Amino acid sequence: MFELKDFCAARSLDQADELLHRDKKNVILGGLLWMRMGTRQYNTGIDLAGLGLDRITDTGDHIEIGAMTCLRQVETSALLEDNFGPVLRDSVSHIVGVQFRNMATVGGSVFSRFSFSDVVTALMVLDTRVHLHRGGIIPLSDFMATSPGRDILVKLAIPKHKVDTAYMSHRKSATDFPVLAAALSRSGNTWKIALGARPSRAKLAPEAAALLPATPGPAQIDTTCTTLIRELGFGSNQRGSKAYREHLAKVLVKRGIQAICR
Ligand SMILES: Cc1cc2nc3c(=O)[nH]c(=O)nc-3n(C[C@H](O)[C@H](O)[C@H](O)COP(=O)(O)OP(=O)(O)OC[C@H]3O[C@@H](n4cnc5c(N)ncnc54)[C@H](O)[C@@H]3O)c2cc1C
Structure with missing residues (x-):
C-alpha cells in the first residue's frame, strides 16, 4: 500500500496545481485503485473530489466527462449511450466488478496511459480531446x-456527431486485463478503428480504416484486417503471443464491423 504524509482536499484547480508543483513528492489522487497496488511514499495527496469533476455534461456541441467521473457512471450514462452508442459502456463493463468501477476514475484511467486500457481504446474512436490544467486541450x-x-x-x-460504434475485447478469463481490445466507429462513410493491449498503447489504424466503404463486403473487410496487422504492429507478453494477437485482431475487427453494419 502507498503512504501519504498529508492530505489536502483541493478547493480549486489552481490550488491543486500549486500544491502539485510545490513538491515532487506530492500527488494527485484519483479513485486510488491503481495507486493502492504500489508501495510509494508521497508527501501530500491532492484530492479533486470537491471540484465538481464527477459529472458527464452536455455542453451543446460536446459531451464532457469530468476527471473524477467513475467508470460505473460511464457504463450507465444514457447521455453517452444516446450520443455514442455502446462503445464506452462495453469498454468498461468487463473491468473487475461493479464496486471497483464505482471507484476507479476516468482521470486516473486516461492520465496513467495504461497500454492495456479498455477505456482509452474506446475513447480513441470518438475524436476525444483531453483538457489539461497546464497543457491545454490536446487530442x-x-x-x-x-x-x-x-x-x-x-x-x-x-x-x-452521428456515429455508430462497437467495442470488442478478448480476455483469458472474466475480469482479467484484455489480451486485445478493439473499438470501431462509423460516421457517414468514415470509419475509425483503434486497437489496445497490442500489448502496447492503444493506437488508431487510419490506413486500414480508410479502405472501408460505409457498408463493406467480405473482401473489403479481409483487406482491411490484413492492412491493420501491418499498420499497427503487435507484440507478445504473458497474456498472448504476437501471432495470437494478430489472429485476434482480425476476428475482433471483423465482428465489430459486422455489429455496426447489422
Ligand atoms: C486490479 C486492477 C485491474 C484492472 N483491470 C483493468 C482492465 O481490465 N481494463 C482497464 O481498462 N483498466 C483496468 N484497470 C485500471 C483501472 O480501470 C483504472 O484505470 C485505474 O485503477 C486508475 O484509476 P484510479 O481512479 O484508480 O486512479 P489512481 O490509482 O487514483 O491514480 C492513478 C494515477 O493517475 C494519477 N491521476 C489520477 N487522476 C488524475 C488526474 N485527474 N490528473 C492527473 N493525474 C491523475 C495519479 O496520480 C496516479 O499516478 C485495472 C486496475 C486494477 C487495480
Whole structure:
C-alpha cells in the first residue's frame, strides 16, 4: 500500500496545481485503485473530489466527462449511450466488478496511459480531446504518445456527431486485463478503428480504416484486417503471443464491423 504524509482536499484547480508543483513528492489522487497496488511514499495527496469533476455534461456541441467521473457512471450514462452508442459502456463493463468501477476514475484511467486500457481504446474512436490544467486541450491520440508528466487532467470532451460504434475485447478469463481490445466507429462513410493491449498503447489504424466503404463486403473487410496487422504492429507478453494477437485482431475487427453494419 502507498503512504501519504498529508492530505489536502483541493478547493480549486489552481490550488491543486500549486500544491502539485510545490513538491515532487506530492500527488494527485484519483479513485486510488491503481495507486493502492504500489508501495510509494508521497508527501501530500491532492484530492479533486470537491471540484465538481464527477459529472458527464452536455455542453451543446460536446459531451464532457469530468476527471473524477467513475467508470460505473460511464457504463450507465444514457447521455453517452444516446450520443455514442455502446462503445464506452462495453469498454468498461468487463473491468473487475461493479464496486471497483464505482471507484476507479476516468482521470486516473486516461492520465496513467495504461497500454492495456479498455477505456482509452474506446475513447480513441470518438475524436476525444483531453483538457489539461497546464497543457491545454490536446487530442487523446497525441496525449497517448506522451509520457505521464506533472499536470492535472481536468476533463475529456467528445464532439457530438452521428456515429455508430462497437467495442470488442478478448480476455483469458472474466475480469482479467484484455489480451486485445478493439473499438470501431462509423460516421457517414468514415470509419475509425483503434486497437489496445497490442500489448502496447492503444493506437488508431487510419490506413486500414480508410479502405472501408460505409457498408463493406467480405473482401473489403479481409483487406482491411490484413492492412491493420501491418499498420499497427503487435507484440507478445504473458497474456498472448504476437501471432495470437494478430489472429485476434482480425476476428475482433471483423465482428465489430459486422455489429455496426447489422
Ligand atoms: C486490479 C486492477 C485491474 C484492472 N483491470 C483493468 C482492465 O481490465 N481494463 C482497464 O481498462 N483498466 C483496468 N484497470 C485500471 C483501472 O480501470 C483504472 O484505470 C485505474 O485503477 C486508475 O484509476 P484510479 O481512479 O484508480 O486512479 P489512481 O490509482 O487514483 O491514480 C492513478 C494515477 O493517475 C494519477 N491521476 C489520477 N487522476 C488524475 C488526474 N485527474 N490528473 C492527473 N493525474 C491523475 C495519479 O496520480 C496516479 O499516478 C485495472 C486496475 C486494477 C487495480
